[in-house]
Amino acid sequence: MKANQSIAYNFSFKKGDEVIYGxxxxxxxxxxxxxxxxxxxxxxFGEISVLKKTLEFKK
Incomplete structure (x- = not known):
């Protein structure tokens, strides 16, 4: 993991949050x-459901 990446699965997301997937x-x-x-x-691509731990907050 890069130093500037967030561990997103420790946080809650709300509608409209910008994230990085994959x-x-x-x-x-x-x-x-x-x-x-x-x-x-x-x-x-459309909408998909993914595991929370596969997402990072966009900086």
């Missing part, structure tokens, strides 16, 4: 679920 894809949070999943919107 290390290099910009995404917007749609909804966070209690089971550790987060629904995100990827540009030119």
């Amino acid at each position: 290390g290099d894809m910009n995404a917007t949070v749609i909804e966070e679920f209690e089971n550790g999943l987060v629904r995100i919107a990827l540009a030119n």
Whole structure:
């Protein structure tokens, strides 16, 4: 992990948060679920649900 990356799974997300998915894809949070999943919107791809620990806060 790079020094400037956040460990996102220790935090809560809210609708509209800008995040990084998979290390290099910009995404917007749609909804966070209690089971550790987060629904995100990827540009030119659509909406998907991913594990919270796969996301980083965008700086």
